[in-house]
Amino acid sequence: MSTEVLERPELKDADTGPEMFHYVRKEKIAESAVMGTFVVALCGETFPVTKAAKPGSPVCPKCKEIYDSYRE
DSSP states (O other): OOOOOOOOOOOOSOTTOTTOBOOOOHHHHHHHHHHOOEEEOTTSOEEEOOOOOOTTOOBOHHHHHHHHHHHO
16 A cells, blocks of 8 residues: 655745735625635736735735726
C-alpha cells in the first residue's frame, strides 16, 4: 500500500496583490463565500470570495476607476 501526497495549489485573490480588494456584485458575495463559486470583479478578475474588506482596505485601482465612472 502506498500513500501519495497531493499538493494543493496556492490561490491568491488577483494579480493586484494579496491584500487588494475588488468591486463585485453585492448579491454574489455571500454565495461565493459559502459555496466557493467564483465572482467577476469590475476589472475582469475572477476569484472566490475569501475575505471581507474592512474600511480603509486598499481597493483595486481599475475597479475603483470603473466604479467611479458609473457614479458620474
